Amino acid sequence: MEAEPIEAVAAVVSASGIAGRRLREIIARLIEGPAALEDLVRDFAVPRRTAEALLRAAGTDLDRDAGLVALRASVRQAYRERFRLPALEHRPQVTGMAELIAGAPAADRELDHVSATADTAERRAEWLATTYDLAGAHLVCIGDHDLTSLAVRRACPDVAITVVDVDERLLAYIDAQRAGIACFHADLRFGLPPVVAGSADLIFTDPPYTPEGVQLFLGRGAQALRDRDNGRLVMAYGFSPLTPALGLKVQRAVLDLDLVIEAMLPAFNRYHGAQAVGSASDLYVCRPTPHAWQILDRRLDRLAGAANIYTHGSQSLEGAARTGPARILGGGPLNAPEVTVDLSADPGPWLARVLIALNAPSVRLLVPNNHPDLRDEPAQVALRSLVAAKYDLRLLRSQPGPREAIVEAARRSGGPVAAEWLLTHAHGKLGNVLREALLRADPSLSRGEAQARAAEAIGPDHLDARLLDLPRHAIARLLTL
Template sequence: MDLEPIDAVAAVVSGYGIAGRRLREIIARLTESPTTLDDLVRDLAVPRRTVEALLRAAGPDLDTGGETLVLQDSVRQRYGERFALATLHDVPEVPGMAELVAGAPAADRALDHVSATADTARRRAQWLAGTYDLAGARLVCIGDHDLTSLAVRRACPDVEITVVDVDERLLAYIDGQGAGIACYHADLRFGLPPVVAGSGDLVFTDPPYTPEGVQLFLGRGAQALRDRGNGRLVMAYGFSPLTPALGLKVQRAVLDLDLVIEAMLPAFNRYHGAQAVGSASDLYVCRPTPQTWQVLDRRLDRLAGSANIYTHGEQSLEGTAARGPARILGGGPLQADELTVDLAADPGPWLARVLLALNVPAVTLLVPNNHPDLRDAASQAALRALVGAKYDLRLRRSTPAPDRATVEATLRTQEPPDAAGWLLTHAHGKVGNVLREALMRADPALSRSEAQARASALAGPGRAEARLIDLPRHAIAGLTGA
């Protein structure tokens, strides 16, 4: 059955994904006053073939008298409502960003965090909402210290948002705002959470400003796209005008992924700090090409697990390579009877994540003596509480050297394991499925459907399909505690 013209137009617009906004601009022009094909192409900067496809779809709804085009009076209101034309040029409000930014965790220099201003977060959200059709789409933030996710949520409540970050404090802060943003933990050197891969229409990232960091974050962002034809990667990056060679290296790293730089907005982002680059960075819009998907995995394999990507500290290009946990955190469960893992370069999250990832009966882990999970009694208690249903821990500070500590983990042998133990020993499984099985083992009277319903409620919105190991630490603690 033939579509009504308005439905055919909607199909054309939908086919352009988040880039359909330009087509809505064409429709708006056709509702306002007579125009010509040449004017539509030139004024709205849309290829002639695209404009012609939209006009063919509108067909009989167009008044084509003379040499001009306009939608007939009888259908203008329907088009206006269908394509939300009345709000097309509205600039969304983004209230409260100063308070949100002020309350966020302090910047972590070891992770190259330099905080963007609250006004930058607001302008990012307004630009994204004014450039792309975000309603019903998914934005993935690859790293989000600047709280771009919360700004976009306030600008466009209908967009789905995912944040992936290595900073547990940040994930807890964003999650605590109750904004319905899906938060996942990942050290991007070891991979992207499977639940995030192929899920997004638009990616935003403000990566470490090294060629390796930019390529890694953009590469993971490309892996997060589900719309390979219309998806966009938006990146903040800046270099000093005194060092244009560094800017060239980074731009070559972008092109090495076969991404096309579609646009660049100079000095769009401003920061508290980063004075070496003028406390500013540009906003790049990158778009995948068909060749991107041919080279992406090879480029990321070259970086994954061994590339130090930051400009400062032990994780910098001059620091100790991050090889220790690569096999453990970058793959599936590792089988062994006994294992020693060198986590000397652990920036903080690796220790707990390795204990979650392994089901080895006896594990010895070497970590910095000042490791966040060992530095005081409260931190040690929190680590034991997190993994205690799975591993008994012996923590030995200043061993085998003054700057090192040893963590000895012994797998608990409780049979059958309680629900929390079952969950922790299946950290690579989907949370909803593992929780269901854990609940049924703990309470044989539960039916499968009852256990599934309870598991979904415990996991929370959107988390049932994720792996436990990819959840933020506070969410894992909440599940095991429950």
């Protein structure tokens, strides 16, 4: 049975994914009155073949006269409701970002953080909300020091938003805003959280401004896309007009992923700092080509585990490259009676996550002597508390040299049952793992009761995630259940 014209039109719009906004704008134009095909193509910047497909789908719902087309009066209200056309008239005005940015964690120069202005965050959100069909879509922010996620939430309450970042402080801050944003921890050198891969319609990122950093963040963003035909990657990147050769290297890194640069908005972003690039950067819109999916994993394999993607500090291109924990944090569980790992290039988060990821009876980890988890007694107490249900820790400062420390971990038993189960199953789907943990801790619970408690404790965004991918504050909270 042939579909009703309005449903056939809906199928054409849906097939365009987040790019379907222009098709909805054409529908709004056809409600206003007659228009010529060539005018629709030009006014809404859609290929003629796409405009023809939309008109063909509308079929008998169109009036045609002397080369002009319009939607019949009897179906206009149905089209307004079906395609949310009143929403096109709404131009979001995002405000209040200055206060949110002022309360955010301080910029971390080791991670190339330079804060964008509040006006930039607001304009990003307004531009994204008026360029793409965000309602019902999934936006993933690959790094979000500028709080673009919170700005977009204010512009479009109906979009699902996920933030992936290496900065635990930032993830805790975004989570504390209770804006319905899913937060995951990841060092992108070791991969994406599996639950994020293949889930997004739109990516936003403001990456480190090195060719390696841009390629890594865009590459992981591409891996996060579920809509390979219509998905877009929006990136902030700038270079000094005095060093165009650097801009060329970065643009080649983008093209090396077989991404086409679909648009570039000059000086769209402004920053507090970054004066070397004029305190500004351009906004790039990138789109994968079919060949991108054939070469993406190979390109990212070249960057996997590389310590040096930033422009400042020990993780910079000038820093000494060290062996990182790629096998542990980038793969599945590692089963071995004894494990020794060189974490001497750890920028901060690796130590705790390696201890969570491993189940070996005996572990020795080499870390910087000034590691954030070791530098004072409160930090050491917090680290011991985090893994106490699985490991006893021995912290050997200034060994084997004055700039290094050794962390020895020995498996223990007899701790809280639920916490031990969670820590020893850190690679499993969290909803299932926590359910089993609760059943072991309280055998009187039914399976259904344990499932319900697990779902309530975790929330829908994290049910299929791994414990290993949660922000550290969320892990600590779950271990107290």
